[in-house]
Amino acid sequence: MTRAKTSSSLAPKRGEQRIGLIGAGRMGTGIGISLLRHQTELHIKANKNRFGADRLTGAGAHEHPTISNLARHVSVVVLSLPSSLEVEAVCLGQNGLFVHMPRGSLIIDCSTSYPASTVALAEQAQERGLSFVDAPVTRSPEQAELGLLNAVVGSSEKLFPLVRRILADFCETVLHVGDVGQGHKLKLVYNGMTMGIAAVAAEVCQLARGVDVDLVTLRSLVSRGSTNNGIFQAFVGFLVGESPDVLAISIANSAKDIEYAVRLAAASAVPVPVLAAAAHKLAHAVDGGEGGLTLPHLSSS
Incomplete structure (x- = not known):
């Protein structure tokens, strides 16, 4: 509406x-x-x-x-x-x-x-x-x-x-x-997917840099396929210096959101091992003192 x-x-x-x-x-x-x-x-x-x-x-x-x-x-x-x-x-x-x-x-x-x-x-x-x-x-x-x-x-x-x-x-x-309550349930499902994608995109960017794959070239390839998504694009833009202020949500808030999603799944007896792993990655970043940084910093840590 x-x-x-x-x-x-x-x-x-x-x-x-x-x-x-x-x-x-x-x-x-x-x-x-x-x-x-x-x-x-x-x-x-x-x-x-x-x-x-x-x-x-x-x-x-x-x-x-x-x-x-x-x-x-x-x-x-x-x-x-x-x-x-x-x-x-x-x-x-x-x-x-x-x-x-x-x-x-x-x-x-x-x-x-x-x-x-x-x-x-x-x-x-x-x-x-x-x-x-x-x-x-x-x-x-x-x-x-x-x-x-x-x-x-x-x-x-x-x-x-x-x-x-x-x-x-x-x-x-x-x-x-x-x-x-249904609005918050839907938002947690949505944010669970968002932060799950963010965790994967961050590790993919780290992997690319670790094996000497150019991020701009990777972005060009990803942009041509169904794997393309806004979070990956934002992370690459951040890492190559094009968009320093993109995705201004903090890592701490992101960790809270996906922790809520995993908790909701547990309360409903729905297994979500992949989301749980993503939640662990974000929580680890918070524990490492990065909670106040914006989400794209997850890809550079």
Whole structure:
């Protein structure tokens, strides 16, 4: 569903919605810029890194010192956080969203979170008169800023039109994939494949350099066949100095994503030995102190 609009009575007119954003990292900042472009009254809780918060406040966002203070000013909160641990931390506890948001409010988790945590949070939110849905996104921070992300939504049929309307301000494509938790399941399957390919592409690049095969020549050959893929192309572009900023996701976040995918498989008794091996490679890179580097550095380690 691409930028579909809804006539639902749940959806306020554009410009009337007060939306909170928690997680002003690179992706969250892009999301916030898109929301502001659509005349949203945006309220933020900054990260430790001030860059995103300064950009957003400079563009008109209202900054709050605490989550509880932000929660009292909005009816919708969008989360863009590293993992379920951070999502749980901002939702639960005496200073969290669940205590301080008004009844009838909505929380949209655009993070890559663990589905069981998502479902548990949704149940606790419902007990407090709130709605909690998952809407993990794909694509880059740059595409977030242009309003070109893809979102996969886990929510009730009744709530989806409102969720879609909010997401349409920063997403090109919004897909409803089932009840709460299904969005995060789909994202983990997707990211499992992505990071699995990344692990293989990294080792192929290392192998090529180790046996004196020219990477540009290898890229030319791969580009002509069905093996071609964007991650391999990005890694080669990085290694030959053409694209130093490509695939800006960190190795630590990549390791978390594929670890979640492997954990989900284990919980469902699905054997995934290849993905487990890829997860081990990424975890090893994190243990070696490379977690803060971007994913293409995996091909040069």
